[in-house]
Amino acid sequence: MKNSQESISLPTFEVTLVQDGTEQTCDLAALVKDSQQGLVLYFYPKDNTAGCSVQATDFTELKEQFANKGYQIIGVSRDGIKSHHNFINKKALNIALISDTDETLCQHFDVIKEKMMYGKTHLGVVRSTFVFDKNGVMIASFRNIKAKEHAQTLLDFL
Template sequence: MLEKHQQAPQFSSKNQFNEPVNLSDYAGKKNVVLYFYPKDDTPGCTIEANQFTQLAEEFAKADTVVIGVSKDSCASHTDFIKKFDLKLDLLADVNGELCESYGVWQEREKNGVKSMAMLRSTFIIDKQGVLVEAAYGVTPEGHAQEILEKVKTL
């Protein structure tokens, strides 16, 4: 698991438009909220995406871009964005490399069966590429507001 004050792992992943998005694109320009969620158009993930969208202007005023990540495809992300009029980029980490580098692809046990799953997590990365927040196992409801408050202190 990653911790505060360390360099954020670099990444390059395709967004909903099948265009590459790199952490280095924001270096020296914007703070980045990188949040990982299990699956497009599921209850908790929809709550989280909608709440980040509702606060999109406030994040922009705080010089911050919000980027969601799941293992869904670009096409799935496009459908999710259109359905809920989301105002954020969603990265398609279909091969799981980005999830692995941030330590969010973890083993879990449910009903006695072990499997790998996405641990809902959020990272705040400052303009220098340093992690100022590494939150694992977050709850969707109210999370976007909590992250906005932390971003405002940067």
């Protein structure tokens, strides 16, 4: 895991958050102010895929430990709201997910890159995590990370 000190701000535009069987529209910059210490915002390629499921369930299992450190965890993908509800139910996730179907958030954080799969290139989300303090200032960014054990490594970092 590589810690980069690039400077990306928390956006002030509204996003759709899916959690506990409901959806709500919120502003991430305002949401982080409600946290004790800050926000962990992680981007993943697709709901219900092997690596993304491992990462989401790891964050779910460690959610209380992140909360004890004062951090809220939110996952982001380009999947729709219905897909997020299915993912949450199927994997028993207790973390919030953002539906970024228009890729506004993905573009803001520059996580859509050319990727190679089965010998063909396509544009996809590069697994990345950004950590913000209570004031919305980014304190760490991790790009092109591996799903397995990332949540624990990040918890240790915090």
